[in-house]
Amino acid sequence: MSRTETLQLAGSALAEAWERTMPIVLSQSDHAEVRADEAQENVLRVHIATAGHSNYSFDFKCTYVDSREVQVELIDVECDGVSVDERTNTIQTLADDYVRHIHECAQQLHAVTSG
Incomplete structure (x- = not known):
């Protein structure tokens, strides 16, 4: 596909998809919330709460570069509602895993985002 493909679905409709x-x-026990960014139609805010007793939550900014490719940026990590150091091995491993899942989601939605 051409890198010049434009995003055909944006905003709240994209967040719903x-x-x-x-x-x-x-993972079945993890929970995600996806919201459209109010300032940019090609940006989603992804909040993921981890499973288990760790009570970590991750906030990502997901920007569509084109209809298929997303750029993912880790914004914040919290444990029990308190910001934590994002540089620990445990958090980096979890964050990397979630970034892969976000990219996988974008690939699965390519048929919707490319029109």
Whole structure:
């Protein structure tokens, strides 16, 4: 596909498609919330709460570069509602895993985002 393909679905409709697809690519016990960015139609805000007793939550900014490719940026990590050091091995491993899941979700939605 051409890198010049433009995003055909944006804003809240895109966020709703992600909300339906993220549970498919995440572990069953993890939970994701996806919201459209209010300032940019090609940006989604992804919040993932981890499973188990760790009580970590991750916030990502997901920017569509074109209809297929997303750029993912880790914004914040919290444990029990308190920001934590994002540089620890445990958090980096979890964050990397979630970034892969976010990219996988974008690939699954390519048919929707390319029109």
